[in-house]
Amino acid sequence: MRALLLLTLLGGLAEARPRNVAIIAYDGVEILDFAGPAEVLASAGHAATTEDGKPGLEVYVVARTMAPLRAQGFITITPNYSIDNAPTPDVIVIPGGNSAKLSEDPAMMKWLTEKAAHSEATLTVCTGAFPLAKAGLFDGLTITTFYGAIEALRAAAPHAHVEKA
Secondary structure (H helix, E strand, C coil), X not given: CHHHXXXXXXXXXXXXXXXXXXXXXXXXXXXXXXXXXXXXXXXXXXXXXXXXXXXXXXXXXXXXXXXXXXXXXXXXXXXXXXXXXXCCCCEEEECCECCHHHHCCHHHHHHHHHHHHHCCEEEECHHHHXXXXXXXXXXXXXXXXXXHHXXXXXXXXXXXXXXXX
């Protein structure tokens, strides 16, 4: 499924327009959940260029503000954009970690809900699923998360089918 999504995104790059990919950052983001998709999508964007030679995927980091964030308490991430000045994303990636930082922030939830409704794809990693569950964006869908958070996701997304990972 993930490979199919990536191929679909890259297949659409035959169009001349690069796709904007917003990687969401917040205090307590899980490094692997943040860096893994960022690395894969940035590499894919450079491998698949548009007709005019630009990277097919423009990957950038978005957070509530542009202030530096602490990932796992020891790595500093400086966002490229805040939710107030970020380019409109075609693809949104919400990494796991302490995603309650997103779910409990009304401004972030408003931005995520609005942008996810109009994006080509919104991807979540691990507990990054919880903000979208809270927003009701998983209703009627089949979803999953980290095995230790399955029951919590079922409670957060009662109208979704939550599978064990």
